[in-house]
Amino acid sequence: MRLEGYVIVSGDGMLADAGGSMPDSLKFEADYRFFSTALDAVDVVVHGRKSFEDQPNSPRRRRVIVTGKVASLADDPGNAKATLWNPAGAPFEAACAHAGVTEGIAAIIGGPGVFAMFLGRYDTFWLSQAPRVRVPGGHGVFPGVPERSPEDILRASGLHPTDTRVLDPAADVRVTAWRRS
Template sequence: MTFEGYAIVSRDGMLADATGVMPETLKFDGDQRFFDKALDTVDLIVHGRNSFEDQPNSYNRKRVIATRQVDRPIIDHANPKAVLWNPARAPIEDAGAVLGITAGRVAIIGGTDIFDMFLDRYVDFYLSQAPHLALPGGVPVFHGIPARHPDDILSQHGLVPTETRVLDAAHDVNVVHWVRKPLA
């Protein structure tokens, strides 16, 4: 399995407001299109129980939902394409295997604990940024924010920025593609 992260953050590195909800002000059409298109190309999506991708094709995608409510990976009775997974009890590979996914691209889409869990395993990370929006007291993309910037955390874990793409020129929203540095 290869792991890719996808997140949009405010200028202070937050992915949700102080109530834990991603506000409408952090949702931009260009980023939503980028995100939806990317998720259509991966084999599996991983997120926490409070994170989700509210896209038209969401229910059709295979996913793993992290929760402390199970001891072993099991199919979610509410969605046969989803597995409930306790990261403290089983590796992610076990959860993917329940859905028949033992290789391929895996998209990590949040929240904070889930993003942190894969910091040393990301091959790619797509960090979208909304530079004109601040969410004081919000939910950070990684632990250590706002004392540190998300770029610093990605760099510390061996990722380097390679390209920046504008997703919404009117709001200066862009996405930076980070990739794992090759081992010397």
């Protein structure tokens, strides 16, 4: 499996407000299109209980939901395309196999603990940033943010920035591909 992370963060490295929700100030149409297009091309979406993509194609996507509410692996009773996965009870590859995916691309879409779990394994991490937005008291994209920047954490995990695209020039929103050498 090829692992790719996807997130948009504020200038202070936050992906959610103090209550754990993505604030409207981090929602940009151009980033939404980038994210949606990327997820349409992956084989499985991996996320925690509060992360979701809320898009028209969301119900069609296979997914692995990280949770401590099951011992290892279980079908999600509310979504036939979802597998519930407890990392303490089964390896990631088993979760993907349970979801019917043994090769291809897994998109990791959060939250902070889920992003951190794969830091040593990402092939590419797509870091979208809205530098003019601040989310005081919010949740950082990784544990250790804001004491360390998301870029410092990605670099320390062996990823390097390879290219940056401006998604929304007026808001200065851009996405950088961080890749493993």
